[in-house]
Amino acid sequence: MFKVTDQKSYLNAEEGIGSWLLTTDHKRIAILYMVSLTFFFFIGGMAAVLFRLELFTPEGDLLSADSYNKLFSLHGIVMVWFFLIPSIPTVLGNFLVPLMIGARDLAFPRLNLFSWYLFMAGGLFTLTMIVVGGVDTGWTFYTPYSSTYANTFVILAATGIFISGFSSIVTGLNFMVTVHLFRAPGMHWFRLPMFVWTIYATSLIMVLATPVLAVTLLLVATERIFGVGIFDPAIGGDPLLFQHLFWFYSHPAVYIMILPGMGVISEIVPCFTRKRLYGYRFIAMATMAIAVLGFLVWGHHMFVSGQSMYAGLLFSFLSMLVAVPSAVKVFNWTATLYKGTIFLKTPMLYALGFIGLFTFGGLTGISLATLGFDMHVHDTYFVVAHFHYIMVGGMIMAYLGGLHFWWPKMTGRTYSEWWGRISALIVFGGFNMTFFPQFVLGYLGNPRRYHSYPDEFQVFHVMSSLGASILGVGYLLPLVYLLWSLKFGGRSSHNPWQAAGMEWDVPSPPPKHNFDLVPTVDWPAYDYAPAHKELTIGEGEPEPH
Amino acid sequence: MNQSFQFFPEAASRGAVEVDYLSFALLAICLFFTIGIFAAILVFGFRYWHTREVDRQFSPSRRMHWIVELTWSLGPLAILIALFIWGAVVYVRIHRPPDNPLEVNVVAKQWMWKIAHPNGRREINSLHVPTGRPVRLTMISEDVIHSFFVPAFRAKQDVLPGRYTTIWWEPTKPGRYRLFCAEYCGTSHSQMIGEIVVQSPEDYSQWAAAEPSQTLSERGQRHVKQLGCLKCHRAVAGTQTGPSLTGMYGSSIPLSDGTTIIADADYVRQSIIEPMKKVHDGFKPTMPSYAGQIESEALLEIVAYLRSLEDVQGD
Numbered sequence: 003m004f005k006v007t008d009q010k011s012y013l014n015a016e017e018g019i020g021s022w023l024l025t026t027d028h029k030r031i032a033i034l035y036m037v038s039l040t041f042f043f044f045i046g047g048m049a050a051v052l053f054r055l056e057l058f059t060p061e062g063d064l065l066s067a068d069s070y071n072k073l074f075s076l077h078g079i080v081m082v083w084f085f086l087i088p089s090i091p092t093v094l095g096n097f098l099v100p101l102m103i104g105a106r107d108l109a110f111p112r113l114n115l116f117s118w119y120l121f122m123a124g125g126l127f128t129l130t131m132i133v134v135g136g137v138d139t140g141w142t143f144y145t146p147y148s149s150t151y152a153n154t155f156v157i158l159a160a161t162g163i164f165i166s167g168f169s170s171i172v173t174g175l176n177f178m179v180t181v182h183l184f185r186a187p188g189m190h191w192f193r194l195p196m197f198v199w200t201i202y203a204t205s206l207i208m209v210l211a212t213p214v215l216a217v218t219l220l221l222v223a224t225e226r227i228f229g230v231g232i233f234d235p236a237i238g239g240d241p242l243l244f245q246h247l248f249w250f251y252s253h254p255a256v257y258i259m260i261l262p263g264m265g266v267i268s269e270i271v272p273c274f275t276r277k278r279l280y281g282y283r284f285i286a287m288a289t290m291a292i293a294v295l296g297f298l299v300w301g302h303h304m305f306v307s308g309q310s311m312y313a314g315l316l317f318s319f320l321s322m323l324v325a326v327p328s329a330v331k332v333f334n335w336t337a338t339l340y341k342g343t344i345f346l347k348t349p350m351l352y353a354l355g356f357i358g359l360f361t362f363g364g365l366t367g368i369s370l371a372t373l374g375f376d377m378h379v380h381d382t383y384f385v386v387a388h389f390h391y392i393m394v395g396g397m398i399m400a401y402l403g404g405l406h407f408w409w410p411k412m413t414g415r416t417y418s419e420w421w422g423r424i425s426a427l428i429v430f431g432g433f434n435m436t437f438f439p440q441f442v443l444g445y446l447g448n449p450r451r452y453h454s455y456p457d458e459f460q461v462f463h464v465m466s467s468l469g470a471s472i473l474g475v476g477y478l479l480p481l482v483y484l485l486w487s488l489k490f491g492g493r494s495s496h497n498p499w500q501a502a503g504m505e506w507d508v509p510s511p512p513p514k515h516n517f518d519l520v521p522t523v524d525w526p527a528y529d530y531a532p533a534h535k536e537l538t539i540g541e542g543e544p545e546p547h
Numbered sequence: 548m549n550q551s552f553q554f555f556p557e558a559a560s561r562g563a564v565e566v567d568y569l570s571f572a573l574l575a576i577c578l579f580f581t582i583g584i585f586a587a588i589l590v591f592g593f594r595y596w597h598t599r600e601v602d603r604q605f606s607p608s609r610r611m612h613w614i615v616e617l618t619w620s621l622g623p624l625a626i627l628i629a630l631f632i633w634g635a636v637v638y639v640r641i642h643r644p645p646d647n648p649l650e651v652n653v654v655a656k657q658w659m660w661k662i663a664h665p666n667g668r669r670e671i672n673s674l675h676v677p678t679g680r681p682v683r684l685t686m687i688s689e690d691v692i693h694s695f696f697v698p699a700f701r702a703k704q705d706v707l708p709g710r711y712t713t714i715w716w717e718p719t720k721p722g723r724y725r726l727f728c729a730e731y732c733g734t735s736h737s738q739m740i741g742e743i744v745v746q747s748p749e750d751y752s753q754w755a756a757a758e759p760s761q762t763l764s765e766r767g768q769r770h771v772k773q774l775g776c777l778k779c780h781r782a783v784a785g786t787q788t789g790p791s792l793t794g795m796y797g798s799s800i801p802l803s804d805g806t807t808i809i810a811d812a813d814y815v816r817q818s819i820i821e822p823m824k825k826v827h828d829g830f831k832p833t834m835p836s837y838a839g840q841i842e843s844e845a846l847l848e849i850v851a852y853l854r855s856l857e858d859v860q861g862d
Contacts, residue, residue, distance in 0.1 A: 014614075035758040062694045062737070066772045067734050067736075067738075068734050069733055071731075071733075071734065071736070089634065133662055134792050138733070138734070140731050144691075144692060144730070144731065146690075146691055146692075146708060147691040147692070147731070147732065147733060150691075151657070151690060151733060152733070164638070234708070235707075235708045235709025235710065236708065237763050241692055241707055241708060241709070242707070250768055275595070276597075277605075281612070281616055283610040284616050305638070305704045306694065306703050306704055306705055307692075307707075308704070308705050308707050308710065308712045311638070311639065311642040315638070315639075318631055318634060318635060319631050319636075322627035322628065322630065323624075323627070325623065325627055325807070326620055326623055326627065329619065330616070330618070330619060330620050331752060332584060333619040334616075336584055336587045336588060336591070337615070339587070339588065339591035339592065340591055340595070340605070341595060341602075341603045341604070341605040342591070342595050342603070343595060343597045344591065344592055344595045344596055344597055344605065345597050346592070354588055354592075357584065357588065358581070358584060358585050358588065361580060361584045362577065365576065365577040365580055365581060366577060368573075368576075368627065368630065369570075369573040371578065371630075371631075371634075372569065372573060372630050372631065372633070372634030373631075373634035373635050373637065373638030374565070374566055374569050374633070374635070374636070374637025374638050375569050375573055375634060375637075377566070377635075377638065377641065377701065377702045377703060378566050378570075378698070378701040378702060378703070380703060380729070381694060381696070381703070381729040381730060382729065390570065435682075445555070445556065445570070446553065446554075446555075446556045446698065446777075447556055447696070447698025447699075447725065447727065449696060449727045449728070449729040449737075450731075450739075451735035451736060452727075452736065453736070453737040454737045454738070455737065456725065458552055458553055461552055473775050478799040528607065532603065537597070
């Protein structure tokens with residue numbers, strides 16, 4: 003539709019490592035993020051491999067208690083701040099938002115590159131922290147343990163997160179301005195792909211919540227370095243103040259981690275059902291509702307912390323409300339399948355996996371928001387299982403689904419569909435085997451962050467560790483066949499899935515400036531024609547020119 | 548303690564059974580919706596598989612669309628509100644102080660639980676309790692945050708430094724149950740464990756009397772004398788520099804800023820550690836701070852002593 007005469011793509015428009023490190027092209031920056039995030043993902047994953055090995059037996063025999071504590075802290079810090087929070091926004095968001103709204107780049111291309119450097123600087127501090135000895139506070143840095151008692155590298159860890167936080171803020175700001183100002187003529191808000199809505203909502207949270215985290219970490223550092231009493235009651239502070247501040251950021255941050263995943267699912271499901279997304283406006287509004295309500299529920303992390311009973315009641319009620327828009331989304335995605343024309347390609351497998359696992363994760367979240375139940379399972383493996391269903395079963399499934407969906411667009415190559423499906427199934431199976439037993443463990447009472455545990459829990463830990471090794475294989479496979487596809491994969495057409503959306507109208511991979519002519523939009527989002535009988539999707543077809 | 552494999556934890560308190568009912572309801576809701584969504588995906592997936600010739604005409608009216616959306620918004624909302632109420636009832640119950648509880652003191656530190664019974668017997672990393680009577684723990688930490696968690700009682704409460712928190716249950720089933728620290732507290736967090744020994748009231752009395760010692764309130768009275776508290780806090784009206792301690796515990800105290808406060812354990816503690824924070828109306832703020840001079844256990848003993856004077860009429 004908007005064919006480009008220039009044959010060079012963004013990948014070969016310029017040559018040399020310098021052209022990558024100094025690029026302001028949103029697509030190249032997306033690739034920079036993808037490479038860095040993959041690195042951090044495997045660092046965080048290695049930590050999990052080690053502590054799951056330790057947990058194979060009840061005794062703390064493989065690792066010392068301190069090493070174990072450092073490993074779960076490292077796993078949490080790296081996975082949350084250096085993988086999950088940036089994952090979909092910085093990789094798929096950077097690549098797709100301008101293409102989806104008909105823009106040539108983000109609003110502030112240099113700022114975009116700067117935020118990658120900020121992210122890497124934060125990552126460097128974190129890696130330094132790991133190399134010099136690690137931190138043992140958990141990713142939550144609860145005071146006064148972190149501010150007074152821990153003898154590990156709290157300041158280095160906090161600095162890494164502090165700096166990468168600015169990367170989040172700058173990226174969020176960039177997306178918001180872009181979505182407001184850079185939409186193509188005719189691309190009004192209710193014609194935006196849902197992915198853009200979710201990135202917008204996520205950006206809002208990044209911009210509003212991340213500064214609170216920065217301030218909180220600064221306060222921890224102030225107490226730790228200068229002995230100013232802020233959180234430690236021994237010097238006049240209040241330990242619960244930290245939890246309020248931390249969760250005021252970290253609960254919305256949970257939505258930073260899941261909303262973009264919901265956006266990806268909202269793109270994949272219509273494509274593989276050849277149908278408009280059911281309840282588009284409801285999903286869009288639900289997205290914004292989650293972003294706003296997400297700021298009002300932080301106290302549900304503190305039901306047994308000693309906060310007042312009335313605060314507990316209020317936060318439980320508000321947490322119930324935030325479940326409604328999530329439920330609306332699940333029902334609408336499922337309803338999209340109804341009377342659709344269903345194809346089960348790799349991205350769709352991940353998307354359906356997401357819907358199922360997110361549903362179960364969300365429902366167990368509702369259970370945790372129920373006060374009387376939380377008193378028992380709070381701080382046990384039940385909580386661990388719940389948020390992994392959302393973060394891993396949800397967000398990572400969505401990330402992998404999105405990666406498989408847009409891989410042909412990003413690289414111009416097609417991967418092995420067979421291996422794609424196999425690894426999606428392995429991830430799904432391995433994931434459930436890893437985390438389902440942890441719900442049982444939690445109800446039995448096994449607290450989280452335990453280096454050793456009573457014998458009667460072993461069966462479930464063994465299942466979990468075995469599942470984790472399967473899950474690990476599921477993650478390594480895509481690394482192999484996707485890299486393989488870069489050299490040996492078939493050439494992809496500009497629209498291998500016959501998908502709607504402007505990103506599919508430009509060549510694969512897209513040229514540096516995206517569009518020769520900025521399109522004028524006069525069609526709705528998900529403009530899927532009723533499928534005709536001969537339609538095949540996902541087969542590499544020759545480029546038309 | 549049940550050392551063998553188990554799939555469901557033992558329930559050993561009255562509240563535990565209540566929590567279990569709630570859990571079963573939650574489990575049913577989780578399964579209902581998860582299975583429902585999976586089933587819908589499977590059914591639609593087979594029925595509308597791309598090679599199948601089926602009717603795919605789909606153009607719902609605007610009205611139908613709204614009805615569907617409102618149903619699956621308001622339906623879940625109703626369930627959620629019901630769950631909120633049910634959960635809140637269980638939660639509020641444990642926050643209501645019980646009648647005539649056995650008052651046990653707990654001091655947590657990295658990495659042990661120090662426990663003192665009202666008759667003076669102490670133990671470490673184990674807690675003996677009788678059945679048939681509410682047991683209330685008044686807890687404080689000497690360092691970081693810990694959390695007192697007994698899975699068989701289905702409840703936990705964080706233990707904070709610098710402030711008392713409380714938890715209570717009514718044990719019903721004699722036996723030995725696990726005690727865990729549930730809030731990550733450093734290197735040996737997973738070793739900060741112990742056992743709860745639930746006994747019949749007779750066995751408990753026998754156990755508690757096995758090591759005769761001063762009761763907690765007797766010890767508290769001794770501290771009050773040694774520290775010279777009574778120099779100012781005399782019970783004789785008209786001669787006091789400070790308010791009388793008799794009948795003070797549990798009463799409503801008028802403060803110099805015009806508000807009132809119930810004199811609970813936390814108020815007593817704060818008045819000793821930071822006397823200038825909440826000054827009794829009508830008295831001069833002259834009391835010095837005793838921060839650093841009284842051990843955590845001793846402070847709890849003073850609280851126990853003042854509690855024993857709760858129902859004594861001042862003269």
